[in-house]
Amino acid sequence: MENLILQLKNQIIEVLNLEDMTAEDIDAEAPLFGDGLGLDSIDALELIVLLEREYGIKLSNPAEGKQIFKSISSIAYFVSKNRKK
Amino acid sequence: MANRCYINSLAQVSCQKPLSDEWFDSPCLYLEDYVRAQEPDTKDLIMPSESRRMSKILKRTVSTAITALKNSEIKHPDAIITGTGMGCMENSEKFLIDLSRFGENCLKPTLFMQSTHNTISSLIAIILKCHGYNNTYSHKGISFESSLLDAWIQMKNGMIRNALVGAHDEVSPFMDLVLERTHPEYSFVSEASVSAVLTNNMSSNNICEVVEVKLFHRPDVKELTNLLDKNIDNVLLLGINGNTLNDRPYENLLKALSYKPHTLQYKNIFGENFSASALGFYVGAKILEKQMIPTFLSWHNENVYTGNLEYVTILNHSDNITWSMIRLKRV
Numbered sequence: 441m442e443n444l445i446l447q448l449k450n451q452i453i454e455v456l457n458l459e460d461m462t463a464e465d466i467d468a469e470a471p472l473f474g475d476g477l478g479l480d481s482i483d484a485l486e487l488i489v490l491l492e493r494e495y496g497i498k499l500s501n502p503a504e505g506k507q508i509f510k511s512i513s514s515i516a517y518f519v520s521k522n523r524k525k
Numbered sequence: 526m527a528n529r530c531y532i533n534s535l536a537q538v539s540c541q542k543p544l545s546d547e548w549f550d551s552p553c554l555y556l557e558d559y560v561r562a563q564e565p566d567t568k569d570l571i572m573p574s575e576s577r578r579m580s581k582i583l584k585r586t587v588s589t590a591i592t593a594l595k596n597s598e599i600k601h602p603d604a605i606i607t608g609t610g611m612g613c614m615e616n617s618e619k620f621l622i623d624l625s626r627f628g629e630n631c632l633k634p635t636l637f638m639q640s641t642h643n644t645i646s647s648l649i650a651i652i653l654k655c656h657g658y659n660n661t662y663s664h665k666g667i668s669f670e671s672s673l674l675d676a677w678i679q680m681k682n683g684m685i686r687n688a689l690v691g692a693h694d695e696v697s698p699f700m701d702l703v704l705e706r707t708h709p710e711y712s713f714v715s716e717a718s719v720s721a722v723l724t725n726n727m728s729s730n731n732i733c734e735v736v737e738v739k740l741f742h743r744p745d746v747k748e749l750t751n752l753l754d755k756n757i758d759n760v761l762l763l764g765i766n767g768n769t770l771n772d773r774p775y776e777n778l779l780k781a782l783s784y785k786p787h788t789l790q791y792k793n794i795f796g797e798n799f800s801a802s803a804l805g806f807y808v809g810a811k812i813l814e815k816q817m818i819p820t821f822l823s824w825h826n827e828n829v830y831t832g833n834l835e836y837v838t839i840l841n842h843s844d845n846i847t848w849s850m851i852r853l854k855r856v
Contacts, residue, residue, distance in 0.1 A: 456577070457577045457578060458577060459573075459577060460573065478574065482578070482634055482635060482638070485634040486633070486634055486635060489631050489632070489633060489634065492630075492631055493627055493631055
């Protein structure tokens with residue numbers, strides 16, 4: 441799981457162009473939206489595309505998104521259970 | 526048409542020092558055929574959370590727009606009007622390459638949103654929270670003049686009091702290769718981002734007045750010479766670029782004039798691109814503001830210009846099909 445969390449952190453930094461951040465700067469338990477990383481709705485769309493491209497996961501139920509994208513840890517948990525790649 | 530149209534402030538990003546008039550005294554000189562813009566320092570202009578999604582052209586655009594507005598008396602312009610020949614070219618390239626790489630299944634949302642031509646004008650509006658008239662003109666090398674004409678007509682008719690007008694183009698390495706084939710008349714390809722704040726308010730801070738903006742489609746040489754012959758005090762700022770294909774129409778026009786005007790160039794230091802004429806507009810305004818013509822702008826003149834610098838006329842053509850004439854007056 442730790443490897444997956446590190447991989448997700450690096451992918452998120454690249455996809456969301458968080459230029460000044462490193463994986464160490466991101467707390468895996470911190471909220472991604474609002475406080476914490478302060479991501480917004482466009483970032484949420486980028487994360488959905490990231491999961492589809494890198495892990496073959498299509499989010500069929502948008503309502504799940506809020507829980508899945510709560511933190512890096514929650515994304516990692518979801519990916520580990522549902523990944524097709 | 527009693528209303529006036531003044532240039533209140535201007536800002537540029539190009540291959541010269543960005544957001545600066547330093548080129549006027551010590552221009553950067555290039556020997557290369559293709560030079561990219563010098564990037565502005567955006568730290569004090571754009572919040573990191575906003576800039577992380579912006580491509581180079583968007584950062585340049587926002588930098589010139591915010592700088593021009595900061596230096597002006599206007600904070601929320603009535604209109605934002607933008608010209609761009611190719612829009613957000615680098616994002617378009619990335620978007621298409623990415624789409625192709627992933628089997629045309631998934632769109633990258635940010636690239637999708639920020640690869641259209643009108644992204645530029647709308648992004649300025651979002652950042653400034655301006656909900657007024659917002660338009661984008663994309664007419665190759667005459668895009669800037671099209672946006673200026675729109676603003677000028679609206680101001681002259683009292684429809685708007687002020688406007689943020691600009692032109693922005695980026696040239697990626699790939700696009701430079703394409704331009705080599707499609708536009709052999711271009712030499713010294715570069716990039717441009719120019720923003721100008723126009724106002725109908727007479728003020729001591731105004732740089733100069735825009736007295737005339739005209740566009741011509743396939744004009745007869747006589748049509749242009751008749752207009753120029755009316756204003757023999759003109760200093761002509763021409764869009765010549767050192768390439769015969771591009772320059773010959775200007776030379777033919779000059780030969781047909783009844784007088785020998787003082788002729789200037791600007792593409793020798795700013796280069797050529799679809800928004801280059803906006804840099805001509807910027808140079809013309811700065812000449813009138815500083816009441817001085819740098820010697821490196823002179824083109825085929827026997828003597829240094831010693832007359833009054835009351836007017837500067839900027840002439841530009843795009844593929845010798847569409848021509849523009851902008852006349853600036855000292856204030």
